Amino acid sequence: MDYQEITAGVQDAVCTITLNRPERLNAWTGRMQAEVEQAVRAAAADEAVRAIVITGAGRGFCAGADMAILEAGAGGKAPESAKTVAAAPAAPAADGLAANYAHRFSYLLRVPKPVFAAINGPVAGIGLCLVLFCDFRYMAEGQKLTTAFARRGLIAEHGAAWMLPRLVGPTHALDLLLSGRTVATAEAAAMGLVRPLPAQDFLPAVQGLAREMVQAASPRSIGVIKRxxxxxxxxxxxxxxxxxxxxxxxxxxSEDFREGVAHYIEKRAPAFTGR
Incomplete structure (x- = not known):
């Protein structure tokens, strides 16, 4: 795929999607949003992919919405290219249970493969919303995160008010959302929001954890259990x-059930097909 603001590649069954605007700390744009979703959906449909890792290029994960978008919004003239970030999305076409998975980041919950956020550097605002809807959040030691919304005159957007309390409880969620304060990796880990890993060789470590999780388990089972x-x-x-x-x-x-029994009895590595 010819992406402009991300990169995507597959190695050993793990698709790594990298936010790729390092000169702007990978600040979020409408194009980046569209490209991330396109790459995630392509990985979800690829039988060679069993796990997805999302990370950032350079020294940041995502600094939040691009400042040009915020400045335009403050002036009442959000540029057309920014509206997919600055404005609320249209109501989803789905209804019932499916409607919950039809929003900006909630579609990640419906991907039938585990999605890992590899938070290699600072993350704020809409970037933090993205990682809230990943299945696993690993954060390099010594990094920082913030919701930032209240300090910009904004509100808890993109599902943050729904997801954050479910991850860390209402007290921690209100603290992070109302104060907009900066939280280091250690405190975020103590809240249960992230799992810390050493900064050195951080991304390979997350990729290794993703690979280890999916190598021994049925991809069919993983998809059903996640759902x-x-x-x-x-x-x-x-x-x-x-x-x-x-x-x-x-x-x-399923074929995977038969293989699950067979490889256990035969004391060999599994050869799951996902069917």
Whole structure:
């Protein structure tokens, strides 16, 4: 794919998507948003990919919305190219349960593969919203994050008010959102928001963790379990239980179930197909 503001590549079943505006600390634009979603959806459809890692080029992960967008918005004249970032998206065409996965970043929850945020440098605003909707958040030691919204006269946008309390609890979420203060890796880890890793060889370490997770497990099982976990946020126990019973019956009929039993009995590495 011919991307301008990101790069994407696959190695050993892991697709790494890199926000690639290092001179602007990978500040978010409408083009970057479209390219990230395009790359994620391509990786989701690629049978050679079993995990996705999103990171930033240079010394930052994402500094938030590009300042040109914020300045234009403050003047009441957001440029056409910026509207996909500055303005709220149109109501999703989907309804019911599916509508929850049709928003700017919530589509990541429906990707049938684990999505890892590799937070290599500072992250703020809309960049933080992106990582909230990743399945796993790893952060290099000594880095910083901030919601920033309240300090710019803005509100908790892009699903942050819904997702952040579910990840860290309402007290921590309100602290981060209302104060807009800067939080270092260690404090973010103590809240349960991220998992810290040494800054040296950070990205290879995250890629290794992603690879290790998917090598031994059925890609079909991973996709179904991920869907069960996120669907459960919108279900009661009875609905979640019934969904599990239905999925268990489907699992019994799958190739991956037969391979899961066979490789265990034969004491060999698995050869899952995802079917």
């Amino acid at each position: 069960q976990v996120w669907d459960a946020f919108f279900q009661d126990l009875d609905a979640s239980w019934k969904q599990a019973d239905e999925e268990m019956l489907r699992s019994f009929a």
